[in-house]
Amino acid sequence: MNLEGIRVVELTHWVAGPVAGQILGEWGADVIHVERAGVGDVTRTNGPFYKGESLYYRVFNRDKRSVTLDITKPEGLETILKMIEKSDVFLTNYRVAFLEKCGLTYEKIKERNPKIIACYISGFGLYGRYKDKKALDMVMQSMSGLMDCTGDPDGHPQKIGTIIGDYIGGYQAALGISIALLGRERTGKGQLVDIAITDALICGLEWRIPEYRLTGKTTERTGNRRPTVAPCNLYKTKDSYIYIAAASQKMFEKLSELIGDERLHSPEFANNTLRVQNVEKLDAIVSEWLKDKTRAEALDMVEKAGVPNGPLLSPADLANDDYVDEKGVVFEIDDPVLGKIPTMGTPIKMGSGYRTNHIAPPTLGQHNHEVYEEYLGWDAAKVDEMKKAGII
Helix, strand or coil: CCCCCCEEEEECCCCHHHHHHHHHHHCCCEEEEEEECCCCCHHHHCCCEECCEEHHHHHHCCCCEEEEECCCCHHHHHHHHHHHHCCCEEEECCCHHHHHHHCCCHHHHHHHCCCCEEEEEECCCCCCCCCCCCCCHHHHHHHCCCHHHCCCCCCCCCCCCCCHHHHHHHHHHHHHHHHHHHHHHHHCCCEEEEEEHHHHHHHCCCCHHHHHHHHCCCCCCCCCCCCCCCCEEEEECCCCEEEEECCCHHHHHHHHHHHCCHHHHCHHHCCHHHHHHCHHHHHHHHHHHHCCCCHHHHHHHHHHCCCCEEECCCHHHHHCCCHHHHCCCEEEEEECCCEEEEEECCCCCCCCCCCCCCCCCCCCCCCHHHHHHHHHCCCHHHHHHHHHCCCC
16 A cells, blocks of 8 residues: 555644545545544534434545544643654644644644644635634635635525535645655655645636736636636526536537537627627527436437536435446445444545545544554553543
8 A cells, every 4th residue: 555654643623624535545644543542533513413423424534544542631741742753744634723732733743743744724824814713614615715716607605515615735745745755755854744635626716816916806706607618507497407618619519410400600709709709699599409308318419419418416416326436436345333324435536545444433432442553552441540640
């Protein structure tokens, strides 16, 4: 496995940090999820539930081991620092102010392990005016400009339907850690990785900020249309919806030939710039052509014409589609409480290195004895002593 032998101490909760840790675990790293003593990761109590157990927690915490620890107590802090001394990566998405109060800043931990790769994920990063501001995904979507780009032109801004910021933050963190590990292999030096999720979302605004700074204008919301190319929209068929994206001149010509409407040869549709300017008329022609066709008929015709297209699918549609199984996007895992359950896989595909012996999402503190013995040499009596003291 590509990250086999890499030890990761993951002090995380919610989503972005656990996602990053899970990615590292998927590729062979030994990831220790440090959870709050007696309480655990907050997502353990978040729905949806299946047989009384959180599916929310299970989606983000595969391929890692769980220990409990109260890092707000001196003994707990010393315990995690000793674990960090013997690790390659420290990963956290707790707030900066909390970590400073506990004594888990980068400066503090690199004193204990100069070669550590320390990754801090937060809403706004380790510096800047908002570094101490609390943030959840929806807040970051709002402050990043992403929400303002989403929705109908005449409607309200809309959040993305999932916690996209946390996922992007998690993947950015895994990428940053991987780059830092490669750098350490070459230089022998550890490094700080600072991931601000809001910044990651701002970086995904494409051209909009440079456009505004140069022209004083910016691209407005366009609903399901792509603002820079046409026709590119979600269209209604007789029984459903399909997306058609004729994003080049050649694609538009193929679509025009398929539709066979002379109006598409009008000068107002001669090039992409004109098509964007006249998109209402253009979309009306495409919609008129589709109104008496079923989704299946329309998809078949557009596909044969060589124009990018796709059906509108719901999560339920995907759950019933073996595509997700074929690609390993969903696979079964043996859960210690629920038995065999489906879980979400990874979009990262390589020729080798991906874990085949997946570790199920652990129960709270499931690996206390084995991890503390491996890292710190504690015997069963020591583990029991620390548990009675409320430290683990």
